[in-house]
Amino acid sequence: MILMRAxxxxxxxxxxxxxxxxxxxxxxxxxxxxxxxxxTESGGALPDGIEFRGKTLLQLIAFAYIVPLDSVAGGPSWxxxxxxxxxxxxxxxxxxxxxxxxLQSLLEERFAxxxxxxxxxxxxxxxxxxxxxxxxESAGGAASECNSANEENTRVLACRKTSIPELIERLPQxxxxxxxLPIVDRTGLKGAYDFTLRYAPRDQVAAASSALSLFxxxxxxxxxxxxxxxxxVPGLSVERVNRTPTPNPPGTAGxxxxxPTEFDVASIxxxxxxxxxxxxxxNGRIDARAINLRNLIGFAYNxxxxxxxxxxxxxxxxxxxxxxxxxxxxxxxxxxxxxALLTERFHLKVHRERQAxxxxxxxxxxxxxxxxxxxxxxxxxxxxxxxxxxxICQNATLDRLVDRLNDDSGGYLQHKVVDVTGLTGIxxxxxxxxxxxxxxxxxxxxxxFTLFEAINRQLGLKLRLQKHPMxxxxxxxxxxxxxxx
Numbered sequence: 001m002i003l004m005r006a007x008x009x010x011x012x013x014x015x016x017x018x019x020x021x022x023x024x025x026x027x028x029x030x031x032x033x034x035x036x037x038x039x040t041e042s043g044g045a046l047p048d049g050i051e052f053r054g055k056t057l058l059q060l061i062a063f064a065y066i067v068p069l070d071s072v073a074g075g076p077s078w079x080x081x082x083x084x085x086x087x088x089x090x091x092x093x094x095x096x097x098x099x100x101x102x103l104q105s106l107l108e109e110r111f112a113x114x115x116x117x118x119x120x121x122x123x124x125x126x127x128x129x130x131x132x133x134x135x136x137e138s139a140g141g142a143a144s145e146c147n148s149a150n151e152e153n154t155r156v157l158a159c160r161k162t163s164i165p166e167l168i169e170r171l172p173q174x175x176x177x178x179x180x181l182p183i184v185d186r187t188g189l190k191g192a193y194d195f196t197l198r199y200a201p202r203d204q205v206a207a208a209s210s211a212l213s214l215f216x217x218x219x220x221x222x223x224x225x226x227x228x229x230x231x232x233v234p235g236l237s238v239e240r241v242n243r244t245p246t247p248n249p250p251g252t253a254g255x256x257x258x259x260p261t262e263f264d265v266a267s268i269x270x271x272x273x274x275x276x277x278x279x280x281x282x283n284g285r286i287d288a289r290a291i292n293l294r295n296l297i298g299f300a301y302n303x304x305x306x307x308x309x310x311x312x313x314x315x316x317x318x319x320x321x322x323x324x325x326x327x328x329x330x331x332x333x334x335x336x337x338x339x340a341l342l343t344e345r346f347h348l349k350v351h352r353e354r355q356a357x358x359x360x361x362x363x364x365x366x367x368x369x370x371x372x373x374x375x376x377x378x379x380x381x382x383x384x385x386x387x388x389x390x391x392i393c394q395n396a397t398l399d400r401l402v403d404r405l406n407d408d409s410g411g412y413l414q415h416k417v418v419d420v421t422g423l424t425g426i427x428x429x430x431x432x433x434x435x436x437x438x439x440x441x442x443x444x445x446x447x448x449f450t451l452f453e454a455i456n457r458q459l460g461l462k463l464r465l466q467k468h469p470m471x472x473x474x475x476x477x478x479x480x481x482x483x484x485x
Contacts, residue, residue, distance in 0.1 A: 024101045029255045030088035032110045032245045039083065040302060042331035045099050046283065049089040051329040056080045057111065057241065064103040065115065066169065067234055068182050070381060071122075075238035077395055081378050082243065087256055095143070096169075114240040124182040124231040127164070127224050129189065134223030137191035138162075144192060148174045149280040154212075157197040164189050164224075171214075177202040177408065178214040180382060182233040187224055195221040201411075202435075259333045260284070262340045266323035268482045275320065281334060284325040290318045293346070293478065300338035301350065303473045304416060307357060310475030317480070345482040351474050356467040360417045362402060368460035369427040372396070378426075380404055387438035387448075391431045398423055401431070405451075411436045412451040418468055421461060431458055 027049065035054045043052030052060065058080040062069045088106060090099070107113040138161040146159040146166070157174055159167060164185050171179045178199070200212035215226040263286075271290045279288040288296070293314040298305035308314075325337055342348040372395040380393035380400040389410045393400060398419050405417045410433065433455075434440075434448035455461050 024105045025090075025094070025098050026105050027088040027102050028091045029249075029252055030086065030106055030110075031248055031252050031256055032084065032086050032106070033248070035083040035085050039085065040331045040335075041083070042329060043086075044329040045096055046327045046329055047093045048327075049094075050086065050099055050103060051088075052084070052086045053330045053332060054083045054085070056083055057107075060084070060086065060103070060107060061113070061115070061236065061238070064100050064107060065236055066100060067236055068172065071120075071182060071233060071235040073235060073237045075241060075377055076243070077375060077377050078243055079238065079241070079377055080380075084245070089256060096166075110245040112240060112242045113238070116237045116239050118235050118237065119232045120235045121230055121232050122182060123228060124184050124233055125179060125226050126184045126229045126231055127168070127187050127226060129187050129223055130219055130225035131223035135189075135193045135195060135221065138194050146170050146174075147280065147282065149278060151276060151278055154198050154200060159196075160194050161192040162194075163192050175199070175202075175214055176382070181228065182231075184231045184233060189224075193222065197221055259330070259336075260325045260328065261336055263323040263325045263337050266321070266341055266345070267485045268319055268321050268341075268345055269485070270481075271318040271320050275318065277318075281331075284328040284334065284337075286321055286323045286334065286338070288319075288321045291321060292316065292318055293342075296321070296338065297342065297348070297350070297473065297475065300335050300342055301473050302332075302335055303471070306415070307470065307472040308475065309355075309472055310478065313480065314475065314478060319482070342478075346479045347477060348475070349477040351476060352471050353474060354469045355472045357470045357472060358415045358465065359468040359470065360413055360415055360463045361420045361466050361468060362398065362417055362455075363462050363464055364421040364423060364460070365456060365462045366460040367421070367423060368458070369423070369425070369429055372426045372428045374426060382408065388432055388434050390433075393430070394428045395426050396429075397426055401429075409451060413463075415465070416470070417463065418470070420468070429459055431455065 039054035041054040043055060044050070052063075056079065058069060058072055058075070061072055065072075086103075086106070088102070090102065094102070144160070144162045144166050146157060146162055149156045149158075155175070157170070159170070162170075164187055168183045168185055171183060197214065197217045199214035199217045202214075218224050218226055275290040277290040279291055280286075294308050294310065295305055296319075297310075297314070298308045301308075323337070323341060325334075328334065339348075374395065376395045378395040378400070380391060380396045380403075382404065383390040383392055389408075391401065391404050393404075398421055402417050402419045405413065409417075412433075431454055432449070433451045433453070436450075438448065439450065440448050449457065452463050455463055
């Protein structure tokens with residue numbers, strides 16, 4: 001309910017069902033289709049529309065209706081497994097609330113989606129004002145903007161003219177390990193504010209009271225206290241949905257135009273010796289400083305940095321890169337442009353081949369996995385706390401677990417996980433382990449499992465560090481200096 005109040009000015013149109021879908025704002029043109037194999041999950045809002053690649057319908061529903069993934073109930077088993085691409089344009093630039101209404105209408109039109117709204121009482125992060133007057137309202141009427149970036153081992157979220165509801169929407173996107181539960185606003189703050197949050201990844205912070213915690217940063221910068229409580233939050237239930245979207249109208253591709261293949265403008269130069277590492281990729285723009293070529297090549301070809309093979313200097317030489325193109329939220333589109341840039345400016349030539357590399361092989365020991373009901377909806381949720389992390393999976397294959405571990409293993413794994421168990425069924429299981437900085441000492445009398453221990457004791461599987469053939473990228477040629485800007 002709290003989240004929805006931020007959009008009350010939109011009127012009853014936000015809450016009406018299929019009967020009034022045509023009265024909502026609609027995209028001028030939209031391409032909706034199944035994602036091709038290998039599509040990288042990415043996307044978000046653009047100045048004049050939306051672009052999503054490799055997203056499940058569950059993710060699209062959560063984005064459109066402004067609720068956490070866990071607040072969407074019901075629906076068929078494929079809701080969180082089938083992936084779709086959506087590129088949609090509005091007739092003129094739109095702000096976030098209008099784009100979400102347009103996406104709601106699009107999902108209803110193309111998937112025959114029917115949603116039932118409700119509320120439920122669940123664990124949540126509740127925001128209250130702990131120190132009044134710390135955060136000051138922004139001057140001027142420019143649009144809200146939040147930019148996230150990495151600076152060495154510190155994450156940075158810089159927001160300008162941003163309301164508390166807009167911050168609440170942003171936090172789970174940029175810091176899912178910190179904000180894994182719904183967020184409820186009880187601050188009463190109605191203005192727009194400027195603030196910069198600096199924090200460490202959660203698995204590197206032993207306690208929430210640490211100066212490096214995101215919770216502490218929020219309180220220091222804004223005076224807002226973050227506390228875990230139970231609260232009423234909005235929820236959705238999927239009543240009806242079609243698995244196959246209706247076909248695109250004739251001429252859709254021509255009206256949207258082709259995806260860009262090259263940056264409109266790009267500057268590359270060697271970094272100054274004192275330059276600090278920084279990188280930001282957003283809306284078709286790369287802004288990176290003190291980045292090494294091995295890192296950039298790995299991003300461009302979508303391979304692990306450690307799987308890029310070339311001369312030693314591609315790891316030590318540092319460059320500043322600023323590249324711009326038409327706005328895009330697709331990582332794959334930016335990768336295509338980055339490959340073209342490396343080819344043009346460094347005369348890069350590469351090929352792929354399979355080589356034995358270090359991986360964590362997931363192997364069967366004495367499996368303790370419960371067979372799932374194949375008609376239930378497939379889910380695999382992450383549930384981090386201050387000291388532990390859990391994956392709660394239902395109707396899931398081990399591939400889903402491997403994907404989760406590769407996305408976020410809580411600081412335990414330095415290499416990719418590969419499933420070599422040979423187990424092909426679907427299962428229900430919960431995996432819970434203690435984060436490295438919270439493991440109890442030998443004389444503490446407390447218990448806690450490392451990730452490796454939890455996988456073995458709870459699932460009957462093992463993670464084994466070993467060599468395994470994987471596709472690596474071989475750099476055949478690259479110039480030491482880029483061509484002139």
